Amino acid sequence: MSGFDVGARLKQLRVQRDLSQRELAKRAGVTNSTISLIEQNSVSPSVSSLKKILDALPVTISEFFAGEQLSREQVFYRASELTEIGDGILSWRLVGARRPNRRMSILHERYPPGADTGEDMLEHDGEEGGVIISGTIELTVGGDVQLLTAGDAYYFDSRLPHRFRNVSDSECVIVSANNPPSFSDGGNAQHHA
Amino acid sequence: MSGFDVGARLKQLRVQRDLSQRELAKRAGVTNSTISLIEQNSVSPSVSSLKKILDALPVTISEFFAGEQLSREQVFYRASELTEIGDGILSWRLVGARRPNRRMSILHERYPPGADTGEDMLEHDGEEGGVIISGTIELTVGGDVQLLTAGDAYYFDSRLPHRFRNVSDSECVIVSANNPPSFSDGGNAQHHA
DNA sequence: TGATGGTGTCAAGGATCTTCAACAAGAACG
DNA sequence: CGTTCTTGTTGAAGATCCTTGACACCATCA
Known part of the structure; x- marks a missing residue:
């Protein structure tokens, strides 16, 4: 079984x-x-x-x-099939969460107003990048802080301390990718990436 | 415990x-x-x-x-700073094109009605995935064809022959990532990813 | 109002997991 | 050879998990 x-x-x-x-x-x-x-x-x-x-x-x-694999690997993911790894406030929808050895995590992220990956800056191995789809996000990387809006993008080495924060009063949507996948599984998301 | x-x-x-x-x-x-x-x-x-x-x-x-546990490169990219690698019809906007050794390509893609990556299926090393932001795209991977719409996503091994085609009459926008980066610089885009 | 169908909870007992204690097999040593 | 130490296995007893079969609560609806 x-x-x-x-x-x-x-x-x-x-x-x-x-x-x-x-x-x-x-x-x-x-x-x-x-x-x-x-x-x-x-x-x-x-x-x-x-x-x-x-x-x-x-x-x-x-x-x-890990290595408990699926029979055939999935290619297409309906919106409802993305793995929800939000914590109730932030919503991160992961593409292909169950893929065993994939090289990237791709995320459809939603930051409601006030959402924040936390005061403790995130630091981990790999690289990450993304594109802002709508809304505004305050992104801190290393010592720099920037306000990014729809169409803007980012890319950085994840070892730099970083933090995402929605300081506006409307939702911000981002599509991001990181490598190697920091969300190797749909676990309860502790942070962004 | x-x-x-x-x-x-x-x-x-x-x-x-x-x-x-x-x-x-x-x-x-x-x-x-x-x-x-x-x-x-x-x-x-x-x-x-x-x-x-x-x-x-x-x-x-x-x-x-999951979740049980636990240089001064450019980081922020204004929309206008994304490197345009379109061919006049398709529009691909690459994040961090100049980054020398980055692990991923992240793209903000626009497929106008009729846009097509070509009848000759694409095949190359690596993996790619993305999320459909708006519109509809016909994606062929291996033998499978699917119509994906806003919120849907995909992820596949790029060695599988694949093709993107906008068969609708409105623009389709996608944010995608691929690894290893298949787009180096502003080179003339020969294909999607 | 009462009847019906949905929800989550809980006590009791059967089913399964875990421990205790014994056992057998092998290696090292004199 | 026997002694001693280690290894992994196993039967029976104890502890925990899982099911059965309730129960109370909240909806909807006549």
């Missing part, structure tokens, strides 16, 4: 790190039996157990399940 | 899709109680249960848990 060999994957990671079942169990706060049974697929672990074990490796659950 | 609010995340996805607990349960092959308890974090679901539920959304486990 799983379509994904949890046991084999766990064993792979454990052996890779040269750990015994007991050693891993000890670090994870579970028993060696648990590891054994999971590796044999005799049980389907609870998320909490799996989390404990992966934390000890350490590997994120998301990483653990 | 999870450091990740499984219940809230599930509820978010379910509500986003406008499904009741019972409806989702039915599709997933579990009971509504299961959904209820998980959403309240009263239990930590087994991976197999969670998988069944996510399959019904559909969302990959990796997606579900």
Whole structure:
């Protein structure tokens, strides 16, 4: 049912790190039996157990399940099929979220008035760029701040601290891309890109 | 212990899709109680249960848990600063054309009625994706043809033969990205991406 | 008003996961 | 050879998850 060999994957990671079942169990706060049974697929672990074990490796659950692929890759995405990764305020719609090894994230973003990626500037690897479709956005990159409006664009190295903020009183829409994909999955968006 | 609010995340996805607990349960092959308890974090679901539920959304486990964790180049581009690489009919406006080693090309594209990337399908290395801003475009990728309209999107491996064609009687606007950048400088555009 | 259909919640018990404790196999050593 | 340490496995008991079958709440509608 799983379509994904949890046991084999766990064993792979454990052996890779040269750990015994007991050693891993000890670090994870579970028993060696648990590891054994999971590796044999005799049980389907609870998320909490799996989390404990992966934390000890350490590997994120998301990483653990990466490679759990789709049969045929999707090319066309109806508007309703974009993966919503908004947090209730900002709305980010990701193209091809489930694509396993894609090189880019493409986003249809909506910033309502007041929306803000946060006072703590974003910094991460890769590059990102985008085009303002409508509205106005205040973009801070490095030390620079600019107000961009429809038709304007940006492109920068994501290692520069950056922040998006809609200081106007109307919605701002942006289409952006980043590489490598920082939204490798539809997770609850913590930030823009 | 999870450091990740499984219940809230599930509820978010379910509500986003406008499904009741019972409806989702039915599709997933579990009971509504299961959904209820998980959403309240009263239990930590087994991976197999969670998988069944996510399959019904559909969302990959990796997606579900994503977000669990965690030089002086030009940055801002005024609309007028985008590099026009159109051929008189099609209009492609490239962000950061001069950037020497950028990883992506980002384009603001305009397809007037009848515009066509050509009968000879395009094929090249890399990946490309985009979002339709307005109008309608006929996109052919591999053997598939789709009519995409505002809000729709696409993403594909550029080695698949592809072609963009505006078969409507109004302009179509797209913002797209491709990697690696297939457009270097203002060179005469031979094709779309 | 009562009937109906929708929602989410919850106790009890059956099903499954996890632990405890034992076991067997192999390696290192004298 | 036996002792000791390690490894992974496994049966039975305990803990947790999942289902059954309620229940209360809120709509709509006659």
